[in-house]
Amino acid sequence: MxxxxxxxxxxxxxxxxxxAISYGAALAKxxxxxxxxxxxxxxxxxxxxxxxxxxIKVHQVNNTALNSFDAKINSTVIAEAAKMLGATVLIFAHxxxxxxxxxxxxxxxxxxxxxxxCALPKTDAGFVVTKTVFSGKAFASIQIDTAVKVISINQNxxxxxxxxxxxxxxxxxxxxxxxTLKITSVNKIEGEVPLTEASLVxxxxxxxxxxEHWGVLLDLAxxxxxxxxxxxxxxxxxxxxxxxxxxxxxxxxxxxLYIAIGISGAIQHLAGVNRSKxxxxxxxxxxxxxxxxxxxxxxxxxxxxxxxxxxxxxxxxSNA
Amino acid sequence: MKILVCISxxxxxxxxxxxxxxxxxxxxxxxxxxINPYDEWYxxxxxxxxxxxxxxxxxxxxxxxxxxTEPIIRKALALGGDEAIRVNNNSNDSFVxxxxxxxxxxxxxxxLVLTGKETIDYNSASIGSMLCALLDQNFISAAVKLDINxxxxxxxxxxxxxxxxxxxxxxxxxxxxxxMAEQRIPNMRxxxxxxxxxxxxxxxxxxxxxxxxxxxxxPPAKSGVKLVDPANMDELVRLLKEEAKVI
Ligand SMILES: Cc1cc2nc3c(=O)[nH]c(=O)nc-3n(C[C@H](O)[C@H](O)[C@H](O)COP(=O)(O)OP(=O)(O)OC[C@H]3O[C@@H](n4cnc5c(N)ncnc54)[C@H](O)[C@@H]3O)c2cc1C
Numbered sequence: 061m062x063x064x065x066x067x068x069x070x071x072x073x074x075x076x077x078x079x080a081i082s083y084g085a086a087l088a089k090x091x092x093x094x095x096x097x098x099x100x101x102x103x104x105x106x107x108x109x110x111x112x113x114x115x116i117k118v119h120q121v122n123n124t125a126l127n128s129f130d131a132k133i134n135s136t137v138i139a140e141a142a143k144m145l146g147a148t149v150l151i152f153a154h155x156x157x158x159x160x161x162x163x164x165x166x167x168x169x170x171x172x173x174x175x176x177x178c179a180l181p182k183t184d185a186g187f188v189v190t191k192t193v194f195s196g197k198a199f200a201s202i203q204i205d206t207a208v209k210v211i212s213i214n215q216n217x218x219x220x221x222x223x224x225x226x227x228x229x230x231x232x233x234x235x236x237x238x239x240t241l242k243i244t245s246v247n248k249i250e251g252e253v254p255l256t257e258a259s260l261v262x263x264x265x266x267x268x269x270x271x272e273h274w275g276v277l278l279d280l281a282x283x284x285x286x287x288x289x290x291x292x293x294x295x296x297x298x299x300x301x302x303x304x305x306x307x308x309x310x311x312x313x314x315x316x317l318y319i320a321i322g323i324s325g326a327i328q329h330l331a332g333v334n335r336s337k338x339x340x341x342x343x344x345x346x347x348x349x350x351x352x353x354x355x356x357x358x359x360x361x362x363x364x365x366x367x368x369x370x371x372x373x374x375x376x377x378s379n380a
Numbered sequence: 381m382k383i384l385v386c387i388s389x390x391x392x393x394x395x396x397x398x399x400x401x402x403x404x405x406x407x408x409x410x411x412x413x414x415i416n417p418y419d420e421w422y423x424x425x426x427x428x429x430x431x432x433x434x435x436x437x438x439x440x441x442x443x444x445x446x447x448x449t450e451p452i453i454r455k456a457l458a459l460g461g462d463e464a465i466r467v468n469n470n471s472n473d474s475f476v477x478x479x480x481x482x483x484x485x486x487x488x489x490x491x492l493v494l495t496g497k498e499t500i501d502y503n504s505a506s507i508g509s510m511l512c513a514l515l516d517q518n519f520i521s522a523a524v525k526l527d528i529n530x531x532x533x534x535x536x537x538x539x540x541x542x543x544x545x546x547x548x549x550x551x552x553x554x555x556x557x558x559x560m561a562e563q564r565i566p567n568m569r570x571x572x573x574x575x576x577x578x579x580x581x582x583x584x585x586x587x588x589x590x591x592x593x594x595x596x597x598x599p600p601a602k603s604g605v606k607l608v609d610p611a612n613m614d615e616l617v618r619l620l621k622e623e624a625k626v627i
Pocket of ligand 1: 264265266267268290291292293294305306307308309310321322323324325326327328329332342343344345348360361362363393417
């Protein structure tokens with residue numbers, strides 16, 4: 061059985077978990093087995109709906125103590141559940157919580173793990189998982205040699221596939237060890253889609269010359285409904301917050317659309333964004349290296365091109 | 381307080397990645413090796429800051445790898461740290477590496493183990509979490525801030541779309557990222573001192589890997605950029621809608 065970990069945050073299921081279920085369901089089909097989901101704690105979402113993403117069952121460890129995340133406790137409970145249910149493959153989203161627990165679960169199960177997978181495993185001979193390495197500069201195919209296997213999948217690499225179906229929900233009785241850490245506050249950035257979950261991203265570099273010029277970029281992001289990102293020197297100079305820094309030493313993203321404005325396209329920057337489906341580069345220097353990695357390019361001054369693009373988007377939206 | 385800082389050797393960030401031997405090995409020709417940036421800039425410097433505040437802190441560095449990692453370890457010692465341990469194991473299976481580190485961590489009874497958020501070569505982001513299971517200690521991942529007061533820790537970690545603050549006691553394992561500390565450059569005194577700091581080598585004790593790399597691949601090259609006239613943004617919108625189908 062393929063068991064998919066459902067990650068929740070303040071009693072809401074995270075979007076990355078829907079993709080993990082779809083991935084797990086496709087893998088289960090390939091292996092001729094079932095895809096079942098595991099939720100720790102309680103959520104506001106309707107659990108039978110997880111069937112839409114491909115889970116036939118949801119096992120819920122119905123204990124509100126699990127609503128706050130503790131890597132040690134969560135990994136212990138997940139490993140116990142996996143043993144009890146006889147899971148042979150465990151799937152996690154490679155988001156922040158997934159990264160914190162999946163390797164610990166693998167240790168507890170004596171399982172081999174591949175983190176950051178970007179495609180379904182090849183299971184015709186052995187069990188080979190492809191993942192991104194060198195922060196996006198390459199891929200590695202890794203064979204897992206143990207009976208039980210753990211995979212965490214990169215966000216936006218497989219896609220959440222919706223169909224119809226209802227999952228049956230059942231309680232899983234497990235003792236939950238007491239947590240010895242206390243979460244004292246949670247600060248969420250209001251109204252913003254986390255960058256790793258965003259399908260549209262508008263990103264700015266040093267070419268925008270200063271934080272006071274970010275308005276043109278923010279207007280474009282607003283017109284598109286996109287999240288915002290930036291290059292490293294921009295966040296180093298505190299023009300933009302650290303969590304917007306993408307690249308080899310920032311976060312790696314793979315949105316459907318990445319618009320780079322005034323970013324030269326250094327190798328460290330490209331590593332973090334080159335898995336984007338479509339890349340648009342706006343740069344006044346036609347020799348900027350980023351154009352070599354782009355699908356569409358506009359050679360021009362950002363302060364003229366970006367407002368014109370925003371206007372064109374708004375116009376096309378009002379015509380639709 | 382005893383701190384163990386995990387140090388990994390990675391190719392420099394400017395490295396153009398290529399493979400040899402039928403795409404089964406990284407082509408190390410001309411590759412410059414560095415301390416994994418997350419290990420150097422954030423966990424090591426954080427440990428040094430803690431020692432600067434409290435002279436009773438000892439910092440040990442650990443690397444799991446062959447003799448070729450020693451220049452990196454010396455560079456780390458030049459930044460700070462009292463001594464280093466190298467476990468002579470060349471495995472690139474995280475499970476093996478974590479077991480080697482756990483054995484040293486248990487033996488040395490460290491109060492705090494610091495790792496980087498991930499390494500920039502295999503991006504496994506696994507060691508901290510694996511140590512959590514192997515040492516049965518609390519683990520805070522992707523931490524951006526850490527304050528220690530006696531036995532109690534105040535840690536801010538990144539969560540999807542925000543930050544979360546937690547309180548816990550030592551011992552603990554923390555993986556570090558941007559925000560934790562400011563990058564430093566080793567000075568001459570540090571470089572001199574590093575030459576004589578102890579670097580102990582212990583033999584590998586774990587051999588059973590759970591995974592192995594079959595081969596590598598480079599991403600397909602883009603087919604070429606389509607340039608759009610800056611005076612015709614309607615055309616770009618049309619292409620994004622009708623050709624790329626992304627908006
Ligand atoms: C160890 C290490 C790790 C690193 N990790 C990262 C990382 O994770 N992410 C990252 O981004 N960088 C990283 N870097 C930095 C990287 O090497 C580059 O320095 C950085 O990406 C450059 O940022 P930029 O493109 O914003 O600035 P620049 O390279 O200065 O480029 C600015 C661009 O803006 C264009 N421009 C200027 N004015 C205009 C205008 N009016 N209209 C349109 N275009 C204009 C210019 O033509 C130029 O191409 C790292 C570096 C090192 C050494």
